[in-house]
Amino acid sequence: YEPGVPDSTEPGFADISRGRLAVEPNVEGEIVRQISMPQAIFQEITQGLRRVIKGRGTTSDFYHSTTGEKLFYYYPNSAIPIAGKTGTAQGAGNYPWNDSSAFAAFSLDAEQPYTVSAYLEKSGYGSQAAGPVVKCIFMQLSGIAPTDPVVLSDPLDPRSDVAAEQKILTDQSCYDGRFS
Template sequence: TTGEHLFFDYPRGPEAIPIAGKTGTAQGRNNYPWNDSSVFAAFSTDESRPYVVSAYLEKAGYGSQAAAPVVKCTFLALADETRLDPVVLSDPLDLDATVAAPSQELGDRSCQQSKLSDGVLTDERVVE
């Protein structure tokens, strides 16, 4: 039930893609919570649209906090229920870099929301 709030208002009409999924948390070194990685995998139960989407976000917390919203937004885009930002290819990996790349967020985060709240839902809090 860790993804229950996030998927509360997931579309159930004929255009929607019915899915089944599982959250997971990969514990990091020494069981420190800041080392936990977020995992969510889901598959379509509609044989005419045989999609599988998974997300593994290193050091991003619990599965329903970070990875599940990525998968939800992807399935909504596959069903034309929402639009995602265009795919931007990353620069080649700089093996000599000493600074992390800047973080990026979706321009439109509405696919991460649920009717249970005005903000983006996680298991433990609502981010306004």
């Protein structure tokens, strides 16, 4: 994979999360090589990425939260523990409406070795668009958030210029993590 390219974020996070093993990016990835990384560096990276999710931000003139701290404030303790990073790719002309949202996270639970990433074009900051997608997926993988049934689409017509119909989750409680 090529570092810095959105599609390469997920394999890179999978490499870190699986104890420094380079894993082929698919549902049942195969170990392709061992990455030499001292345990102290591995722990430092993981701790920093965990801090993005759980906080503690910094205080100077006022408290500055981490980029994922507010998003994951209600993330249940019973959910898969994760570490991750938000990102915003600045678009053409540096206009905010051209910014793309990125978020990648990996499980800290060796028994549930998931890595999830989302990249949404022209959708704003990483914590505002891609972050909620990744959060909801991890909550669904944890069995906490309900899932809608999967409905297979008709075959894709590559000549069509009609956008796909909007689909909204029936139960959106995973966005804020508050369940009734």
